[in-house]
Amino acid sequence: MHAALARDGLAALAARPYADVLVIGGGVNGIATFRDLAMQGVDVALVERGDFASGASAASSHMIHGGIRYLENGEFRLVHEAVTERNMLLRTAPHYVVPLQTTIPIFSTFSGVLAAPLRFLRHGQGRPHERGAALIKIGLEIYDSFSRSGGRVPRHTFHGRRASLRALPELNPDVKYTATYWDASLRDPERLALDLLRDGVAAGMDAAAGDRAAGVDAAGPGDRATESAARARAANYTSAVGVDDGRVVLRETGGDREVRFAASVVVNATGPWTDLTNAALHEPTRYMCGTKGSHIVLDHPELLAATGGRELFFEHSDGRIVLIYPLRGRVLVGTTDLEHDMTEPIVCTEAEVDYFLDLIGDVLPGIAVSREQIVYRYAGVRPLPGHGDLAPGFVSRDYRIESVRLPGDVVMFSLVGGKWTTFRASAEHLTDRVLTALAWPRRRTTRGVAIGGGRGYPTTERARQQWIADNDPGLGAARMGTLLARYGTVAVDVAAAVAADPDDAPLPSAPEFSTGEMRHLARAEAVHHLDDLLMRRTDLAFTGRATPDTAAAVATAVVHTLGWTAAETAAEVHRAVAAVHAADPCRGGTAAPAR
Numbered sequence: 127m128h129a130a131l132a133r134d135g136l137a138a139l140a141a142r143p144y145a146d147v148l149v150i151g152g153g154v155n156g157i158a159t160f161r162d163l164a165m166q167g168v169d170v171a172l173v174e175r176g177d178f179a180s181g182a183s184a185a186s187s188h189m190i191h192g193g194i195r196y197l198e199n200g201e202f203r204l205v206h207e208a209v210t211e212r213n214m215l216l217r218t219a220p221h222y223v224v225p226l227q228t229t230i231p232i233f234s235t236f237s238g239v240l241a242a243p244l245r246f247l248r249h250g251q252g253r254p255h256e257r258g259a260a261l262i263k264i265g266l267e268i269y270d271s272f273s274r275s276g277g278r279v280p281r282h283t284f285h286g287r288r289a290s291l292r293a294l295p296e297l298n299p300d301v302k303y304t305a306t307y308w309d310a311s312l313r314d315p316e317r318l319a320l321d322l323l324r325d326g327v328a329a330g331m332d333a334a335a336g337d338r339a340a341g342v343d344a345a346g347p348g349d350r351a352t353e354s355a356a357r358a359r360a361a362n363y364t365s366a367v368g369v370d371d372g373r374v375v376l377r378e379t380g381g382d383r384e385v386r387f388a389a390s391v392v393v394n395a396t397g398p399w400t401d402l403t404n405a406a407l408h409e410p411t412r413y414m415c416g417t418k419g420s421h422i423v424l425d426h427p428e429l430l431a432a433t434g435g436r437e438l439f440f441e442h443s444d445g446r447i448v449l450i451y452p453l454r455g456r457v458l459v460g461t462t463d464l465e466h467d468m469t470e471p472i473v474c475t476e477a478e479v480d481y482f483l484d485l486i487g488d489v490l491p492g493i494a495v496s497r498e499q500i501v502y503r504y505a506g507v508r509p510l511p512g513h514g515d516l517a518p519g520f521v522s523r524d525y526r527i528e529s530v531r532l533p534g535d536v537v538m539f540s541l542v543g544g545k546w547t548t549f550r551a552s553a554e555h556l557t558d559r560v561l562t563a564l565a566w567p568r569r570r571t572t573r574g575v576a577i578g579g580g581r582g583y584p585t586t587e588r589a590r591q592q593w594i595a596d597n598d599p600g601l602g603a604a605r606m607g608t609l610l611a612r613y614g615t616v617a618v619d620v621a622a623a624v625a626a627d628p629d630d631a632p633l634p635s636a637p638e639f640s641t642g643e644m645r646h647l648a649r650a651e652a653v654h655h656l657d658d659l660l661m662r663r664t665d666l667a668f669t670g671r672a673t674p675d676t677a678a679a680v681a682t683a684v685v686h687t688l689g690w691t692a693a694e695t696a697a698e699v700h701r702a703v704a705a706v707h708a709a710d711p712c713r714g715g716t717a718a719p720a721r
Contacts, residue, residue, distance in 0.1 A: 128323075128324055128327075128328065128578070128616050128619050129276045129324045129327040129328035129331060130650040130651075131178075131320070131323065131324065131327065131360065131650065131651050131652035132359075132360075132361075132652060133653065133654065133688075134361075134653050135173075135359060135360050135362060135652065136361045136363075136364050136376065136378055136383060136385060137363065137384050137685065138359045138361070139171055139173070139359060139361055139364070139376065139387060140254035140383075140385045141377065142359075143373075143385050143386060143387045144169060144387065144388040144389065145169045145170055145171040145357075145359070145387075145389050145395060146168050146169040146389065146390050146391065146564055146566075147163055147168055147169070147170045147389055147391045147392070147560055147564075148170075148171050148173070148366075148374055148387060148389035148391075148393070149163075149170065149171070149172040149173070149392075149393045149394050149395055150172075150179075150366045150374075150392065150393065150394050150395065150396055150403060151172075151174060151393075151394065151395035151397065151399075151403070152172055152173070152174025152176075152178045152179065152180075152323075152360070152362060153174075153179055153182055153183035153319070153337045153394035153395065153396075153397050153545045154179060154183040154315070154319050154322070154546060154549045155183075155395045155397070155541055155552055155553060155556075156172060156174070156325065156393070156395030156396070156547050157172065157179070157319050157322045157323045157556055158322055158549040158550055158552070158553035158572075159232075159393055159395055159541075159553040159556045159557055159560075160172040160326045160358065160360065160554075161322050161323070161325050161326035161329065161553070161572070162550075162553045162554060162556075162557040162572050163326075163358075163557050163560060164325075164326040164329035164330045164333065164357065164358035164448045164567070165325075165326075165329045165570055165572060165575075166329070166557065166561065166566065166567075166568055166569050166570070167333045167336075167357070167569060168560070168564070168566060169330075169333075169357045169358075169360075169564065170326075170330070170355070170357070170358050170359075171358075171359045171360070171387070171389070172323075172326075172358075172359070172360040172361070173360075173361050173362075173364040173365070173366060173376055174360075174361070174362045174363070174364065175363070175364070175365045175366075175379055175396075176362065176363065177362050177363070177651065177654065177655070177657075177658045177662055178316075178319060178320060178323060178360075178362050178662070179315065179316040179319035179320065179508065179662060180316075180661075180662060181317070181396075181397060181398075181399070182397045182398055182416075182506045182507060182508065182509055183229055183315060183319055183397075183643045184315065184316055184504070184662060185419065185421075185472075185504055185505060185506020185507075185548070185662075186312070186315050186506070186546050187313060187401075187419075187421065187449060187451070187458070187460050187461055188311065188313065188315060188451070188453055188458060188544065189226065189309060189310065189312055189437075189445070189451075189546075189547075190206050190211075190215050190216075190309065190310040190311070190312045190547045191208065191212060191226075191309035191310065191466070191547055192206075192208040192209035192210045192212055192269060192272060192309065192547070192669055193208050193255075193521065193547070194265055194266070194269045194307070195447050196208075196523055196716060197265050197266070197268055197269065199522065201522060201523065201524060202268075203524070204335035204522075204523060204524045205268075205269070205272060206272045206549055207273040208545075208547045208548050209269070209273055209546050210272070210551075211548050211549075211550055211551055212309065212310050212547055213279075214550070214573070214574060215275065215310065215547075215550075215577075216279075216310055217576075217580075218273025218573070218574060218575060218576045218577050218580055219318055219321075219577045219683055220580050220583050220585055220614075221578075221579045221580045221583045221611075221613070221614030221615070222312060222313050222314050222317065222318045222321075222579075222580070222614070223310050223311070223312055223318075224310060224311050225279050225308050225309075225310055225311070225312075226308065226309050226310050226311040226436075226437055227306060227308055227435070227436040227437070228306065228307055228308065228309055228436060228437040228438075228439050228555055228556060229294065229304050229305070229306045229434075229436050229437070229438055229439070230262060230304060230305045230306075230307075230438075230439050230440055231290070231294075231297055231298065231304055231438065231440050231489055232257075232258065232262060232301065232302055232303040232304060232305060233298075233300055233302055234258040234259070234260045234302065234637060235258050235259045235302065236258060236305075237455065238325075243310075251288040254575065257441055258500060259284070259302065259303045259305070262305050263284065263305070266282040266305060266307055268479045269282070269307065270282055270307070275607055279307075279308035279309070279310070280308055281307075281308050282305055282306060282307035282308075283305070283307075284303060284305050284306075285304050285305075285306070286302070286303055286306070287301055287303065289304075290303065290304040292591050293301075294304060294432070294433075294434050294438075296432035296490045296492050296493055297490065298488070298489055298490070298491055302669040303713065306436070309437075311437075311453070312546065313453070313454070313472070313669040314665065315546065316662040316663070317613070317663070318577065320365065320578075320651060320663075321577050321578020321579055321580070321614070321616070322549075322577060322578065323360055324578055324616075325362070325577060325578055326358050327356065327358050327359075327360060327629045328664070329358060329433055330356040330357040330358020330359070331356045331357075331358070333356075333357040333358070334356050334357050334516075336448070337357070353526070354694040360652075361376075362652050363378065363379040363380070363654050364376050364377070364378060364379060364656065365378075365379050366378050366403060366406065367406055368406055368407065368408070369407050369408050369533050369534070369536075370386055371386075371533075371534065372388065372532075372533060372534020372535070372536060373386040373387055373388045373534070374387050374388075374389065374407065374532075374536075375384070375387075375390060375443055381660055389536065390536065390537070390563070390564060391536070391537045391538070391539070391560050391563050391564060391604065392407075392532060392536055392537070392538040392539070393538070393539050393540075393541070393556060393560065394407075394538060394539065394540040394541065395541045395556070397416075397507075397541075397544070398414055398466075398468055398507040398508065398509045398510075398541065399468060399694045400413055400414050400509070400540050400541070401413055401414050401468075402468060404530075404538075404540065406531070407532055407538070408533060409530050409532055409538065410429070410713050411528070411530070411540065412512060413528060413540060413542045414468075414509065414510065414512060414542065415465075415510060415511065415512040415521075416466060416468065416507040416508050416509055416510045417463050417464055417465055417466060417507065417508050417510055417521065418462065418463075418464045418465075418466040418472060418505055418506070418507050418508075419460065419461040419463060419464075419505065419506060419507075419508060420460065420461060420462050420473075420474035420475070420478045420503065420504070420505040421458055421459065421460035421461055421474070421503065421504055421505075422459050422460070422474065422479060422482050422500050422502070423456050423457070423458055423459075423500065423501055423502040423503070423655055423668060423669070423670065424456060424457045424495065424499045424500055424501065425456055425499055425669075425670055426456075426457055426493075426495060426499045427453075428493055429450075429457045429486070429490070429493050429495060429499075430452050430455070430456070430457050432490050432493055433450060433451075433452045433457065435452060436448055436452070437450070437451040438451075438489060438490075440489055441685070442484075442485045442488060443488060446462070446463060446524040446554070448460065448461065448463070448482075448485050450485075450486060450489070450490070453668065454665055454668065454669050456501065456502075456668070456669055456670070459482045459485070459486060460482070462478050462481065463508075464478075466507050468507065472505050472506060473505050473708065474503040474504060479497065479500070479503070483495055483496075483497075489532075501669065501670025502667060502668055502669070502670055502706075508523075508545075509541075509542075509543055510522075510523070510543060511542050511543055523543065523545055524543055525541060525542060525543035525544040525545075525548070525552050525555075526542050526543060527539050527540070527541060527542070527555060527556060528540045528542055529559070537563050539556060539559055539560065539563075541556055546639070550573075552570055553572070553692060554571075554572060554573075578614060578616055579613050579614020579615045579616035579617065580614055580615070581614075581615055582615045583614050583615055586647050590607070590610065591603075592669045593610065593615070594606040594607055597617075597621065597642060598620055598621070599621050600625055601621055601624060601625060605621075606621060607660050608638055609624075609643075619646075619650070620646055620647075621644060623642065623643075623645075623646035623649075623650075624640060624642040624643055624646065627642040627645055627646070628642055629641050629643075629677075630699060632674045633676055633679050633680065633683075634673065634675040634679055635671045635673050635675070635676050636666055636676055639664060639666070641679075641680075641683035644659060644680050644683045645683060645684055645687045647659060647664075648684040648687045648688055649687055651663055653684070653688065655698060655702065656677060656680060656681050656698040656699060656701065656702035657701060657702040657705040657706065658686075658704075659684070660676075660677060660680065660702050660705075660706060661682055661702075661705065661706065666680075667706045672702070672703075672706045674699070674703050677702045677703050677706075678699050681695050681698055681699050681702075682695075
């Protein structure tokens with residue numbers, strides 16, 4: 127059995143209001159740091175102002191990639207690290223990370239070759255220059271070279287106009303070449319983050335069990351009621367709002383419960399909210415200046431077919447690198463790169479939608495697309511460092527760690543920057559800094575360690591059929607196959623729960639999801655609100671199936687599990703439908719003082 131996530135994490139923190147380390151921020155970077163620290167046996171707690179992985183981590187382009195375009199910024203270290211991490215994730219998280227064929231349509235041969243060095247030196251200032259075949263070829267040769275050791279994807283290929291249009295007949299007929307290379311698709315970012323979190327909680331339980339076996343009271347003297355408490359605890363919907371006598375004040379988001387929590391080290395991993403969090407903790411900083419990126423999701427079979435099952439990654443007329451990406455039977459289109467004030471709402475605007483529709487017409491001119499085919503839209507802010515007048519596209523995607531001391535002489539480390547692909551590496555660097563501050567040895571590496579449902583995941587059809595036969599509690603091969611594809615090997619827990627709690631009825635617009643499955647997620651995955659289920663525990667919102675009827679059906683399925691009254695259930699349905707229609711991962715888009 128895999129570790130469950132407590133719904134009332136704040137109560138667990140209140141029962142034992144201290145730990146060696148407090149991580150603030152439950153996005154992928156904070157969760158990965160929590161997991162790494164727990165694996166070292168460190169007593170660690172994590173708090174997240176909203177739901178886990180609901181901020182910047184939920185607003186990604188659903189890719190694990192080396193960042194080929196960062197080469198023109200001269201970020202060779204970052205690209206090498208990202209390619210290495212991509213290759214590792216293909217092995218450690220094969221249930222959610224799979225190879226992604228990516229094609230670049232190219233409309234010139236030598237354009238940009240002479241301008242590229244000047245563009246680099248001028249940090250993106252001036253008019254954009256089209257990237258031609260020669261420049262892209264150079265970049266792909268460098269990119270492939272980073273995969274030669276431990277590579278998991280094929281090398282790139284180039285094709286001329288005729289072969290390109292034969293493979294992708296809807297491409298703009300002015301295309302001269304296409305370059306095709308491989309990165310990786312991140313099918314379900316929020317669920318991968320939950321797997322990491324579960325792994326951290328499980329590591330803390332193992333550490334506590336080891337303490338008890340050795341006769342050590344993990345909870346500390348005088349606290350016998352909680353001596354079996356795990357050494358890794360996590361609470362969502364819990365905000366860090368201040369410091370009182372050296373303790374961090376934690377408050378229930380939307381409630382009035384408070385806990386004053388003591389820790390030797392605090393890690394601020396709140397991404398684009400880092401400066402707001404530091405200000406709330408009485409240590410003002412000006413580290414961040416994130417840029418907003420938006421996406422739309424279309425239910426458009428003709429557009430889906432036109433992609434040929436591959437991502438189209440190309441330069442739009444303004445020089446911005448954009449994407450058209452088939453995913454879950456829909457088409458994801460993105461992304462923008464706009465300066466953003468973190469005190470303002472984070473939403474995908476109508477102007478951005480116009481931009482996306484225009485870029486589709488630019489590369490696939492024969493495909494008609496309208497707003498009516500958009501089933502979901504979302505926006506997030508990249509956790510980029512302050513960059514002055516530097517053009518957004520040239521801001522470093524690398525990360526660094528800053529340290530200060532909070533009142534009470536508490537050491538605080540802030541992660542500045544970071545991206546999905548490099549979460550393990552950035553967490554490793556953060557953990558090493560924390561371990562040094564604690565004078566605690568690193569006991570093991572996270573390198574190559576399987577994540578959640580990727581542990582024991584069958585990667586061949588024969589192995590898949592055998593896994594299903596070995597683990598089916600009576601649901602049937604088809605249902606077990608669906609659960610395995612959705613959760614990886616964690617599906618064994620979901621299947622057992624569904625077998626013990628039979629389905630009532632299929633969900634409207636999503637019959638492959640079951641009511642028993644929803645109740646299990648509500649019990650085991652720290653669900654507070656209906657939108658947690660629709661937007662992050664499942665893909666119902668992303669695929670446009672979180673209709674008002676479906677929202678009501680899911681609410682009815684989990685009402686007793688979550689203990690909602692009739693009035694609370696109605697409020698949850700209203701809230702969830704509004705959140706899905708707003709398509710704002712931050713539940714309304716207004717930044718709180720701290721996470």
